[in-house]
Amino acid sequence: MSIVMAGVLIAGGMGFPAMVALAQMRGGPPRDMPMPSLPRAAIEHGRASEVGRPIDPWERGLERAEAAQAERLSRNQRDKAETTAKQYPEDYELDRNGALAIRGEVLASDLPDRALAAAQRAGFSVVRREQVEDLGLTMTVLTHPGWSVTRMVDALRRIAPDVAIEADHLFFPSGAVGSGSVPGMPVRGQHGDWRVGMIDTGAEPVARQARLVQQGFAAGGVVPNDHGTAVAAILARTPASGAVYVADIFGNGRRGGTAELMVRALGWMARQNVPVVNIGMVGPYNGVVASAVSILVRRGFLIVAPVGNDGSSARPLYPASLEGVIAVTGVDARGVLLPEASRVRKVDFASPAILSIRGIAGNMVQMRGTSFASPVVARQLAELLPAPAPRAARAAVETLARSAWQPKRGRSLPGHGVIGMPQPSH
Template sequence: MLHSTPLCPPARAARPLGLVRAGLLAGLGFLGPLLWLPPLGTAPGPGSALVWADDGGGDDGGGDDSGDDGGSAAGSSGSAADGGGSGADPAPAWGWFAAAQRADEHLPNELLALNPSSAALAYARLQMGVEVLETRNLRGLGLQVVRLRLHGVPARATLERLRAFDAGTFHLQHLYALAQTPRAPALAGERGAEPMAPSKLAIGWPAASAACGRNQIVGIVDTEVQAGHPALRGAQIRSQRKLNPEQSAVADDHGTAIAALLVGQPAGGYTGLMPRARLLAAAPFYRLPSGQTRADALGLALSLDWLVGQGAQVIGMSLAGPRNAVLDAALERARARGVVVVAAAGNGGRAAAPAFPAAHPSALAVTALTPAQAVYRRASQGEHIRFALPGADLPTLGRDGALQRRSGTSFAVPFMVALVSQSLHERQLSAAQWFSGQGMALQDLGAPGRDPVFGWGLPRLTPRCR
């Protein structure tokens, strides 16, 4: 059973505020019409949530795109419980990632307000001196999020005082990072007609999957997809950046690699799992002044809102990080609208705290398997894990078109997206069955039944793809 974790430590009681709270609410209510709110069409601002894109290594030291993960796959075919192999990790570059995961990183000068009352916003502005930067109405999800700027006061201290006045409205601006390891050298001599054939076979998928995905709409939340990539020419892809004018998109091939796993085209020499599907790609990742790549909770919520509004039935989120109330609300609204969200378990290692959105009950959490069907040695574990799919030592496409073997729970996400989408389309399985793990063919890889390493195990589905 999934046990929810508190979004933030409870605010300490502030007696003076507590005594006058009711009076202030009544007195400030009339100020609602005077509040300055930007037009609905204003660009989204940096949201709030640090996600360890499941490309990152945590306590176990590496990351999704680590080239040495493939080489360690054989070693990791040992004990599933201990995460497998014992190869040396490239630890020095990853200390910052583990620290970020423990520190609950957030923007120091911003907060978010979720579905705020006019009285709550008036108090924040008049009593705390915060500035309303923008209001975002997420019509597809039925949410409103206001981004607030702080001036000279730390976010956490301000949050405590605001929560003493209104406990459920205000939240930190967490950040979400793609923490990638150095890319592996290009693979020479491995570019065959079907590079993904062994991984497809593992889930019962046809190697010749050119007809799969017909009349289906799937979405991803990732870095920007290079639609002109040779393997994606002819694919039905629609992309949208979820950035404001102050944010700069990043040149990173992670989103392109995930897109190719899903809708890579036969003519390009890399046939994806569902080439005939329509892919919606939301890109909320941007570069901070420090040079680091981040997405935030508001950007993730805006991405989900756009994807749901455009008709995506299954959405893949190859990222992971801390819990955030804005992201929670977006996930819950998406699920209530019949959309299935698949999320990477994260690469923090077996001792890491549950990562979100995967640990949220409205998401399907997936972990990664090596070709030997051992768990990826850096995968996060926990009672929230539902399924295990190929994701380690996987031949993926880089920006230059070369094949690279990469590993991480992020690369298991497109396999789950394809399985869910195709089974829903062919009416083989329902969304409820995927969330319950019932009524499907499963290969149990760990302890009998559901376990914190493999979840229910490896699902197998033989689609008709007609």
Template sequence: MKKTLVAALFLAGLPAVSPGQVVRPPELPPPLVDTLKQPTAELLRQTEQLQQQLAEQRLREQLATLATLPDPLQLPAVQDILTLSGEPLWREVEVEQGFRAIEREWLLLLTADEWQALLQRWPELAGYLQRQQPLPALQLTLVTLKVPAALDSASALAQQFSAELLRYSGRNHLYQPQQQASTAAPQAAAQSKASMCNWPVSLGMVDTDINTELPALAVQSGHFNLVARRFLPEQLAASYAHGTAVASLLAARDPAITPLLPQLTLYSAAAFYASNAVQQSASLEHLLTALDWLASQPLQVINLSLTGPDNPVLALLIQQLQARGLSLVAAAGNGGPAATPLYPAAYPGVIAVTAVAPDMTPYRWANQGDYIDFAAVGVRVAALTANGQVQPQSGTSLAAPVVSAAVACWRAAQPQLTHQQVYQLLMQQARDLGEPGKDPVTGHGVIEPPLETQL
């Protein structure tokens, strides 16, 4: 009875509705969730906009800071090289075509009799004499002059003395290795699946010092023998990065690296010093003395993972080495496809090696040109750093040792072969890429281990 009364009272309070009339419920306020969505979305939009503005501001500040810092890969136009105690040894300067040289130093490469004849003809040359060194293996004399600024060009020397003098002379240019550290993850490093050959091989190289304190490069009879000599002033700090990387490709005993030459006797001539924290350089004077020493050793192949300008003195020495039957293998350079030829790779008879990636695509920074002879994998290659870490490294410097190893294997297996005969064997083994025949990108093709001895 009570429930009936309450219901009646409730119904009595409702408005009367005629038949067919639609009754609309009273409008309610919007749900609380919808009410909150609008200011929340606006707050998120404003927050994202503020974060983007802050990120852009930080980027501008970082770029402005970087713009004030020196590029480690770009050396200053003038730079003093100091001893360990801070005393200046020599001054590097930028010279013709953007190359570098020791300030106002010129080299003469000639016989002792020819030098004496020049002194008799132009006695004033004696006043410019800095050093006179015998190159006993090649039976030549290397003379270093320091000329006044007024004579510091080929044209000025020719005018003051004679164009004949230029036949013997050239600047004391600087040469650089052709290697770049990779930013790829360590697991991206590629390693050779096989050695080039498994018999005893001798090979020479001009490079930086090698860190033989590393277990992977410890001398071990029957596996890795090292004959090393340094051609730099004792008071100059040693550089180890590049030479250690190249030597590791040739002979390292490390799970991540398959050595190209597991029974190697390596003759290492250290001629590179640190121009800065990441750049190494070798003066032509030190290169020449290093090459003369290698010419006196029991080897037939020299690896030159370095490049620089054409120089009459270097060209003359290369000819002398070739006349002795030596095979010279050199990095083509990392100047890019449009770069001018680099030396010694571009000299006639020198085997110029470019780099490709493991998938056989050309290395994007490699030089190209008619002087390219062969290619080898030299991109993201597993190699040792100076402190013993295995990291991916790239450059034509890392490709050249592959071809050097192939040449050395052939010449060790068949010592009677000439350089040209070995070159023909390499042509037969090369994996041709692109259009058939030699091309300016990869030359005759890619050389890969193992050596095919049944050609």
């Protein structure tokens, strides 16, 4: 599978199952859950940081968290979510912020037995209860006949105020697919064995030298798609003497791409001991996902995610906006920030975000968006971090930060600057 970076505007739909037709969701503001962030090098850019430090996700109080979460999504994103919920009312509904969620189900992380019993006395029933052993947490999915997800979340938070309880939000790939082929510049990695993970759609085999290990978490199992194939191709770019672990959380139905499936996929990555995981999706803040991410970050895993494609009017998107996650924006072949790249405060690196690949149907497809920038960063970090470890994770990010560059002219890019492409001579 050949991949090419280029600086050409692409437009088009993703061509996913109906559930994924909505290109991306703009998440609400963070709940100020303190998490580790980049290493010491990031302080020069005005953001304090520590990878791998112990944290208490609730040390600032649930009341403050709920107040921050109360802001709604933008009108444009609410309209998109509302349209999708109306189109598939048996599958989806909206939470209080206008974000899309699975109808009639809520998630709880590590719900104590006493709280569960109280919830059952209040009319709740358990849909699923699963031990995510590799994360050391328990996910419980609950429902209450006739209640909205907002009403259920509020009631359960009163029963268990110290537990992460959320709607089962949907996350969406942060990129677009077009057709045709464009010239550009190959992106090459360094030599050496590496292991990198991706949480996305399924992928077609992308390189003979790279081993592709795939696991399905949604209905239909592993279902290759152009989006996941493009991300895998970037992760496996030459030289590809390593392994790409693909967690497909979309499958072939409308109930994929959820917070519950993302947590299960993170648990699988922990079980496989994959040190760097690229999550090529965006969505609203979800405390259950944040709890799972914080567990991995404390252990010295590196999580990489795109900031989204909402332009200058963007609000924070997740998981990129969580503390401890490496947030990546996109640039064109000249190193110029894509006009649609989300303008958010938390950005760590910029990378090429336009490429052309041979799609699963055999035709050349063009991909554009920040979800194709984050795997460039993830691959380079994977070459620097052979195994999860907090100190080594800090060192890997510091090393990558030193290799980044800023434009010689014009405005500086957010974060440390560009990696994954040579600096233009003029």
